[in-house]
Amino acid sequence: MDLSGLTLTQLRYLLAVDEHRSFRGAAESCHVSQPALSMQIRRLEEILGVRLFDRETSPVVTTDVGTRVVTQARLVLRECARFPDVAQSFDMVSGSYRLGVIPTLARTLIPRLVTSFTKAYPRVHLVIEELPTDLLVRRLLEDTMDGGLAVTPLGIPAIHERHLGFERFFVYLSPKHALTKLTEIRQSDLVEYKPWLLSEEHCFRTQILHLCSVDMRPEPADGGIRFEAGSLDTLVDIVDTGHGLTLLPELVAARIAPERKSQLRPFAPPVPVRRISLIHSRQQERRPLTDALLSTLSERLPASLRRRATDAVIPPTLPAPRRKR
CATH class of the missing domain: 3.40.190.10 (Periplasmic binding protein-like II)
Structure with a gap:
């Protein structure tokens, strides 16, 4: 197969038709006339000796072999983008x-x-x-x-x-929490408590659930309330109102206001990090x-x-x- 006539422009047009499912839409997105784009696609089909699109349907459908060619074209264009x-x-x-x-x-x-x-x-x-x-x-x-x-x-x-x-974990407690009487926290101390959590897209949530031996089921953390925050600062604010506990990484714990430092507790060895x-x-x-x-x-x-x-x-x-x- 002679690929000397194959161009990157043809591959870009190929991806555009596959994306828009329309020769007209593809031409508009590439800022060229529809006849010019169609001619380049036909030239590509002649070079490869296969039919890339079913033009008799609306929207246009990429053939099975065309789908494989599209995948390869995407790889070629991505690698070409590495030249700079x-x-x-x-x-x-x-x-x-x-x-x-x-x-x-x-x-x-x-x-x-x-x-x-x-x-x-x-x-x-x-x-x-x-x-x-x-x-x-x-x-x-x-x-x-x-x-x-x-x-x-x-x-x-x-x-x-x-x-x-490695960043250590700290426990952040509400001012009158039962665990404030301890100077260090063991993982077993947290089993009976439901910590305030970040929402599910945060990996820190998974780590807290593991350390506290909490089931993945969404249960209330305190007083029948279930709240999943988007930031650790929000969890700190909730604990400061006198509700429950949460876990904080070391650099976040370091930013706690001096008057609230007494609510932080380190873990006893082995320390979670x-x-x-x-x-x-x-x-x-x-x-x-x-x-x-x-x-x-x-x-x-x-x-x-x-x-x-x-x-x-x-x-x-x-x-x-x-x-x-």
């Missing part, structure tokens, strides 16, 4: 870098990164987006995100995890820039997070898959 990164290999610590951060790390890590990183690498345009773990991983696998800050281990073969530090990592696809082209991010964050993290977790418990980051009944 390859061309910048002489100075890879420059250009645009898309960084995803899970919500429970964004407020505590990003302020530590932004000033130092932009000062050290002024030629980098850092685009930061707050994303839940599952969406962050999907974006990395789809190559629409270059790197991410997340809690690991994730156990995903295509994702590389580069360890940054969460492992913070910089994650990226194993086939990533921006490795020097990722190295620069890792180095900057490592320098800016408190020394307490850089300790080795020799006597610690790391709860699961992702919920276990549900069994089919």
Whole structure:
């Protein structure tokens, strides 16, 4: 098969028709005339010797072989988009870098990164987006995100995890809670209590449920009320009103107001921790820039997070898959 006449423009037109299910809609999205687009699609069909679309239906239907060609075309165009990164290999610590951060790390890590990183690498345009773990991983696998800050281990073969530090868990209690009489909390102390939780898209929720031995069923945390928050700050505010308890990661606990510090309790050994990592696809082209991010964050993290977790418990980051009944 002679592919010398195949062009990237033909592949882009192919994807446009597959997406819009219409030659007219595809032509409008590509800003070309419909006859010009149709001619290129027919030329592509002649080169490949197959029929890519059923033009007799409305909307247009991609044939079975056409669907496979569309998948391959998407891969070809995605790899071609990497050429700018390859061309910048002489100075890879420059250009645009898309960084995803899970919500429970964004407020505590990003302020530590932004000033130092932009000062050290002024030629980098850092685009930061707050994303839940599952969406962050999907974006990395789809190559629409270059790197991410997340809690690991994730156990995903295509994702590389580069360890940054271990963040301890603390228990945050309402002022008159029964557990305030304890100076340290054991996991067994939490079994009879229902903690206030983040909503389901947060991996921190899974870790709290595991540490407190709480069933995944949505039961009220206090006084018949069930509330699932979008931020840890909201959970702190609820506890401050005199209701129940919640768990906080170390950097969030450090921001608690001085007059409320007496409501925090550390865990007795083995201390629960969460492992913070910089994650990226194993086939990533921006490795020097990722190295620069890792180095900057490592320098800016408190020394307490850089300790080795020799006597610690790391709860699961992702919920276990549900069994089919």
